Amino acid sequence: MPVAPAALTLHELREQIAAGALDPRALLRDLLERISRLNPSLRAYIAVDPERVLAQLEARLQHGPRGPLFGIPITVKDNLCVSGEETACGSQILSGFRPPYHATVVERLLQAGAVVIPRANMDEFAFGSSTETSAFGPTRNPWDPARVPGGSSGGSAAAVAADVAIAALGTDTGGSIRQPASFCGVVGLKPTYGRVSRYGLIAFASSLDQAGPLTKDVTDCALLLSVIAGQDARDSTSAPMPVPDYLAALSEPVKGLRVGVPALPSDGLDPQVAAALEEAQRVLERLGMRPVPVELPHIRHAVETYYIIATAEASSNLARYDGVRYGWRATALPAGPARGGGIDASSAQRGLLPMYLQTRAQGFGAEAVRRILLGTYVLSRGYYDAYYLQGMKVRTLMKRDFDAALAQCDALLLPTAPTPAFRLGEKLADPLQMYLSDIYTISANLAGVPAMSVPCGLSREGLPIGLQLIGAPFQEAMLLRVARAYEQATDWHRRRPALAAAGTAR
Amino acid sequence: MTAYEPVIGLEVHVQLATASKLFCGCPTTFGAAPNSQTCPVCLGLPGTLPVLNQRAFELGIRTAVALECRVAEVMKFDRKQYFYPDLPKGYQISQYDRPLAHDGHLDVAGGEAVKRIRIRRAHLEEDAGKLLHDPNEPFSYVDFNRAGIPLLEIVTEPDLRLPEDAYAYLVELKAILRALGVSNCNMEEGSLRCDANVSLRPSGAAELGAKVEIKNLNSFKAVKDALAFEMDRQRRVLERGEAVAQETRLWNARAQTTEPMRSKEEASDYRYFPEPDLVPFHIEAAAVERARRELPELPARHRQRLVEAYGLSAYDAGVLAQFRPLGALFEQTVAHYPKPKPVVNWIMGDLLGYLNGRSQDPETLVFQPAWLVHLLEAIERGEISGKTAKALFVEALERQRDPQELMQGRDVRQIVDAGELERLVDVVVSEHQKSVADYQKGKANALMFLVGKCMERSQGKANPQQLKSILQRKLAEPREAVS
Amino acid sequence: MSVVTPAEVRAVAWLARIDVPEDRLPQVAAQLDDILAYVRKLQAIPTQSVEPTSHVLPLSNVTRADQPVPPLPAEQAVRLAPDQRGHLVRVPKVVDVG
Secondary structure, three states: OOOOHOOOOOHHHHHHHHOOOOOHHHHHHHHHHOOOOHHHHHHOOOOOOOOOHHHHHHHHHHHHHOOOOOOOOEEEEEEEEOOOOOOOOOHHOOOOOOOOOOOOHHHHHHOOOEEEEEEEEEOHHHOOOOOOOOOOOOOOEOOOOOEEOOEEEOOOOOOHOOOOOOOEEEEOOOOOOOHHHHOOOOOOEEEEOOOOOOOOOOOOOOOOOOOEEEEOHHHHHHHHHHHOOOOOOOOOOOOOOOOOHHHHHHOOOOOEEEEEEOOOOOOOHHHHHHHHHHHHHHHHHHOOOHHHHHHHHHHHHHHHHHHHHHHHHHHHHHHHHHOOOOOOOOOOOOOHHHHHOOOHHHHOOHHHHHHHHHHHHHHHHHHHHHHHHHHHHHHOOOOOOOHHHHHHHHHHHHHHHHHHHHHHOEEEEEEOOOOOOOOOOOOOOHHHHHHHHHHHHHHHHHHHHOOOEEEEEEEOOOEEEEEEEOOOOHHHHHHHHHHHHHHHOOHHHHOOOOOOOOHHHO | OOOOOEEEEEEEEEEEEHHHHOOOOOOOOOOOOOOOOOOOOOOOOOOOOOOEEHHHHHHHHHHHHOOOOOOOOOOOOOOEEEEOOOOOOOOOEEOOOOOOEEEEEEEEEOEEEEEEEEEEEEEEEEEOOEEEEEEOOOEEEEOOOOOEEEEEEEEOOOOEEEEEHHHHHHHHHHHHHHHOOOOOOOOOOOOOEEOOOOOEEEEOOOOOOOEEEEEEEEOHHHHHHHHHHHHHHEEEEHHOOOOOOEEEEEEEEEOEEEEEEOOOOOOOOOOOOOOOOOOOOOOOOHHHHHHHHOOOOOOHHHHHHHHHHOOHHHHHHHHHOOOHHHHHHHHHHHHHOOOOOHHHHHHHHHHHHHHHHHOOOOOHHOHHHHHHHHHHHHOOOOOOHHHHHHHHHHHHHHHOOOOHHHHHHOOOEOOHHHHHHHHHHHHHHHOHHHHHHHHHHOOHHHHHHHHHHHHHOOOOOOOHHHHHHHHHHHHHHHHHHOO | OOOOHHHHHHHHHHHHHOEEEEEHHHHHHHHHHHHHHHHHHHHOOOOOOOOOOOEEEEEEEEEEEEOOOEEEEEHHHHHOOOEEEEEEEEEEEOOOOO
């Protein structure tokens, strides 16, 4: 039985379409059919409008650029602006918002000929590691619907894993691409800070956010990265570095490369994950790579540092959601004196203040409120030096750690997440435990270095485990090269969840 | 009774003369229809990012250099956070601890001596939008056209002591900014705005009293008046033995009073932190040096040169240096008509009088130096009377035409022909026998009346000096001779 | 040891313009306290001679030319707002000044 088009990889589809062996319409119809069948239970997408997507393909086929992604649907997370399409960042407060502009990464997908499918589900404003904080309901893990897909790009990862996306874009502020990639058994890459434009990426923490690919294999990852990477005049923080040929890098030999193995805080590390990592290291050694012990002394403080810097920036970035210029505005205002601190009751009962207070209290979910309050606190008078300034200084130390470690090796090998996917609701009531699930991913964002997650095993419960490779700034090609060699030596990336198999012979 | 000394500081916001906004490409045209000059960036739409306008950066450096500031080697931007409907992002991109420039000064003439006013800092920031209120409605309205307009905020040290000092500082600063071409400094359009703060302390005391910030100052005169009022108010508070409240007050120009602004329930906490969407900016010493070399002549130097080179009075030089177009008109006219005295008199008298009469800003003057040269030459050649010259000057201003051109084909030439004047006098004398009699009885005024009548009859073209002597001669003759 | 008081939560919620009902203040304070207690471990790291990092990239002086580009049409800019009249964005009356 032939493989259904939606189950193919990006690079396979690209070849088939280019050879005229596959009609992009057949591909899109197959994909939309799977979405309509699987998405109601999976909720990888907040919503998909098949008519609009089909119309987009027709437009592309008639006069679209015949770029490297010609006719191929690419799924994008709900925090990447697609002009004219609702883009709500998983939040009630942005519901109904249709940006009049494309995110630069979306524009690049379109220029490459892709059909963009918007609205992959996500934690509200990317605040979370489970996609449970989405205002539109949680995404399920395709490997076990009782478990989370990780987050915040859980919708993108689950969609790719369940073959309801060919490939997807996510965003990563503290692990939001890599951790869900690990939980869903797909490949995910967070580029170097500045490698990919942030224009049109709805900001969580501006100094940490990067968009990147979530794909079925490493080749797809290289392909998608080469489309979205590069300087953008609209983003002052995008780097003027040339974009190397990532696809060509895949076939470079890895023999003789050094893999850095850091000593890590192991509290909370699942023994199955530790074992999978050790096995992965042996695979790399068999491929001729040489393990090098390295130190990352400040990585144990990554979570603390991150939760200061990320919440501080988030509290500021989310101030614009005030019900004035776009998005949602509360109309039901409390009859009694408004509360919220120190407000003169007479003025608070009418006018602007209750609109602000209620729009933001009702429009944001609990985790967003928590992070805004935390971020406001660490920036407020009297606390700035002890928290935010200290956070930025420790960030300096962490960056130095990475500089030193990466001077001794070509890539670092770490777990992506301390455990396989956890159960829905398991950590929702304990924010700190949720934050700790990002313990191994956060430091790459703080140091601004590229990092990717690659499937490297399955737990006894049949849940995917991911390994993480971290490289020096702008050394994505090195990560892809190592990951590709590892992938060729193993078959973890070929494993598909039962859910996906149910719809596809493979 | 204790004598009090006022301590005054000023914060001036200058709109930099750029074609596009500080962080986006929206045009900066004044007076556009509401919300017609906005884009996703200046509306603070999600995911959008700022990119600094290179020209605003350069104009900032130019200003800093002219104010003798130390230009930062590294400047950065910070977010100043507060909620207000005209502030799209919930923060203003401004500069906190690494401003563009600091520690400069500006010298102003205050009374006899020159006073040096220290500039504490100058920094770049974006403007907010504009709120409109309708007193009859439970709504406010927002126009975001101004959101993102580039501003340079220039803050003095509390070195000013008198409202007049503040006024003089503002006049000098405005002249400098205009000389630099960094701003049109139009207060009506909001491109120059000033907040003042003032406190009183017992004379000789070192520490400062409670500071009152005054806002809503719409003109330099308002700054002066508001400071004078506020000093007086604070003095009376202190003399009652009470304490001056540290607060922000609004100037009410109609009532000529300051009024307390509704105090915020809680002291503001702007939670400044480095703007992560913008990178730091290094300013090389060479760039500062280049900006210094490229500075135009500043008003102080210009004044000095006008006095030394043309022998102008300090006052005239001051006015000409304050308004570039007047200074330029003077110097270019003198280049072709090298008599500074009459030239400056025309500019200071007729031209300024004309402009003041129409409340026209001298900065907007359009007048060719050649026109004034032609006018002055015609007077000198005796071709036109002073009165005609004045009329022609106004006409030239109004019609934007060369007076020489206006004179052509028109009978405006002065009547100097003795025979013609004699005939004119004869007619007037015959018509005003009573005045002739009065004059002959010794009423000197009657002569001037007759001259006036002659001028009237000649439509201002007769030469009054000649008329006067003809009349004197004729009226001294025996009456019979007049027939 | 608790460091965040309900009064501080009230003040921070006001700065962030988020209504937190009085009866919820202690609970929110306790949550923030948990997280801050964890985060405060950072303060033990000696950083006296360490420069803060706010940008990981060594980029500087990124500017654009002063070229105006066509703005959004007013109706498009204003249409995004939850409430508008004509080409103005409408909000409940601003009672407080500044």
